[in-house]
Amino acid sequence: VSSTLQSVGPNATLVEGGLAEMIRDLKARLAGEIAVSGPDLARNLTDLGLIDEYRLYIHPVVLGHGKPFFAGPRPPLRLVASDLIGEEAIRLTYVPA
Structure with a gap:
């Protein structure tokens, strides 16, 4: 999802219009999962009530700084x-409460 791209490469679709309508249409048409990464997009979809499940992966690696995933108030989860994922990571799965 981008607000600035004018074109995309193969295996991608440029979507024009509102984010909420695009995601609702995808959820209605497609079977399976729609993966989202990045705190800004996730926050927008959370605010719109369009996230069915959150999967947070914890891996003990120090990366420095970045954007918090829940920058605003955390939704009730x-x-x-x-x-356990392999020997060093954990996946936590949450749903909206």
């Missing part, structure tokens, strides 16, 4: 699963 309920932990539904925790899974």
